[in-house]
Amino acid sequence: MDPDNTWTTLRRQCEALEPGAELLTPVSERPFGIAQTADDRIVVRFGDSGERRPLWREQFVVFLERLAAGSVPTDDLPPGVEPYATVVTLTDEYAADDGEIRYDPDAATAGESPFLVSAAAARSTPERVHDDALLLAEQLERADADDPSALETEDATDLYVLASDVQRGANRVRRSVCDALLERLGPDQRLHGRYGTVRRTTRERRQPEDEETVFAALDDRGIPREWVTGIDRDKLDVVLAVTDLEEDEVYDVDEDVYVQKVGTDEDEKYSRLEGIADRIDELEGAEGEDLRAELDDIESRLEEALSAD
Template identity: 35%
Template sequence: MSFRVSWHNLIERLDELPEGATLRTPLSHDRFRITDVQEHRVVIRFTHSGDSQPLQQDQFETLYRRITDSEAGFELDRLPPNADPYPAVWSLHPRFEIDEDASVIVEKDGPTTTQILDAGDETESEQKERTEPDLDVYADALLLVDVLERHEVTTLDEMDTDVLVNLYTLLSDVQRNGNDLRKDVSDVLLSRLHHDQPVSGPFGSVQRTTRRNRSLKPDEEVLETLEEAGIERERVLGVDRSKVDDAIEVTPLSDSDVYDIEESAYVRKAEVDEEHKETRLQGLKDQLAATEGNEAKELRGEIKELENRIAELTEFKSGSRFHTHTRGGP
């Protein structure tokens, strides 16, 4: 079957979609709806962000060629940035199906499944009440928001010392617990990212990178290898700091005898009053639960915004695209 025939079959399927039908991208699992179907493009709108994106016919053709040229299908990890919706739309065609376990989109002769979601599933997800996560970073972030709301932090020099102490303590706790959560998120993401291909979400994109760490082999092995290469031992032998510290302990020498010492002052968190934090936190939760109207909505919005900022892991980076005249496509 030619692309032109397949394209018109797809267009017919899109025209027959019920109003409000929601699809899901296979990689980032973003939900979107088709808002306009034209001869040479399909326009979609993401339900979470409200952003629109045109999907061009020539990009659909590129993906079609790559799918049909491979017996095993096209690997979704090879999609360019922002091209995640294309295979989701192609899955509406009766001969194309996404295998998420194998992370490919394939052409089949028999019945296929699509990325369209049941309306009931979407409604249940959208109407699900927001629950309080059992995370330290959430509790500390809530307390931090409270301090930021009650004090003018743009004029730190004018703030009382005890307020600055509270602010520093909470910032430190949020940073520490946020980093712990970021590490947990990173461990899970590593199992899902492949081939240095960026994967996008509503707030940014991430990609798998490799860091190269080096550690010297045993001293004698290194020295012998260098000597065989014509490097004398004396050129690489130096002072081992750990051995110097051990030597100082059994001699009358002081640190200043062998070290150039430069002192600098910094602030270090000494202790945290967990009981006071818990009391204040419970008060905020009670206040939030009892508050109604715009005030509650604004407070929840600010808390959500802070959570999102903590969860942001990377800066936005875009990769290459097949065509520069469109936002994205295979």
Template identity: 40%
Template sequence: MAIPFGATWGTLIERCEKLPADATLITPLASKRFRITDVQEQRIIIEDVDSGDSQPLQREQFEALAEHTREAIDGYELSRLPTQAEPYAAVLALHPRYVLDERENTLSELEEADESAVLDDAPHLSMTANADDQQDSEREEPEIDVYSDMLLLIDALEREDMSALESVETPVLVNLYTLLSDVQRNANDLRKDVADVLLERVGHDRPVHGQYGSVQQTTRRNRSLKGDEDVLTAFEGTGIDREQLLGVDRDKVEEALDVVSVAESDVYDVSESEYVRKAEVDEERKETRLQGLKDRLAVSDNPEADVLRQEVERLEQEIEELTEFSPGSTFGEQAESG
């Protein structure tokens, strides 16, 4: 039985009222930033961060979007929304029963509200005002090995023609190989540290998205062969000749397990460990982010902008060289007129 929208609306209003005043939401397709400035009985008022324009989001249009989402088997396709209606999806996704999937570009309704959902983890919501601007203005050189190694490597890559390695002199190749090895080792160490922290925050149920990709928790199954005597004892009386297992060769044990009913746990010490794996990388988003930085720098008169411009150019090179991866509804019509 569908939950009356009145209850949904009440929860949504409560969520909006609990947001910090400087919380910024982002529309799912156009990536426009806006803030909630007022919550009223029948509407929610938002303000575009860049233009300052105000827009009322009406309750009845939220109800229409919720109905369309409920009827959509695989989630409501956000591409069906007119641009002016995108804020409705971003705001409705604050409700613990609705999920905004930026990879599939859909809005879905859960069978049960996810009360454990943390707003800070929502990819379309920033809890800090002007987060991007603050990060850009407060940039500091991190005191980690991989950063210095990468700067050296990027500088080396910019000086040579990487499309013709055969023509590069041996000392230069030695430098490149050394730097690549250092970057790989230190980046992997940092990656493991980041993964350990993410492991506490990422669940098995669904991926967590960032600007450039997503991660999800999965389970790796590990097996190690028990001692020789344990293995030989496990196969006693099964018809498997003891000599076949002497030395307890892993391949021989596997062959034996295929033909007799010996429990795997009698032969192997089996353990499971949790880890975070890379789900995907959004190269287009990375390029867009860099282009946005370049556009802002192009109109800046700040002397420090020259330094940042050079760093952006190096980052572009880094992405190219070092990256591993590479129905029309009534609601839509109402939103355009609202």
């Protein structure tokens, strides 16, 4: 191990990371990014707290000397050492698998690491909703969604997938915002925004007590038990599985045919987003300003439509 060469490699790999990519600490899985590199340190910034922390060159040398003496189990890493271990795996000399970090040039690949999260995967849920909404807006502008039967198959598929992704992501955001709003909403109170109004609503969900409690309550009042007993679907399915009873003998089966999304190419979506951003950046003058204003308007309309759900 040549400390100078390894340090140079560490700095180079950190500087070459894709903008927006994150690294994870091996044990606590705290996300962090590379904020700055210098001759004697690599400064990282933790995503969960915003804390900036220098990783010193001398400490890397100490850790590498420990690795030269043998592998290091990741579970034994102290919190302060975890970021050093993560960054070391970006080199072409140190690999991490099977719960340990070790010197293994044959298994290591420069710039890759099991603790590296791509920029596309590192986006938060609100960021994904924003990006998916932007892609959906572009797809709606490009394809004639008013006449789905006239769409090319690829366009129809992309439109369906993007609409599904926006709906799913928006629901996640809505649930998280709901918790925050409930802390601010009192009984019979309404909160108003630019796009609408919300109020606190209470909905009861009933779950029967255990069978013994229910039957005891019925017996106390002289209510026949058979009034509330019936077929248990779970038990019926077990009977179907272990006997020759046919499904159509005990079930009225209706077939519902629908389209199911089975996959999303996040890398392709992210690449498309980068292409849109690059084209906008290349535009100058009135044309660029008009396009930015148009995109802002599209995003606003999408936001309004989603909030109305």
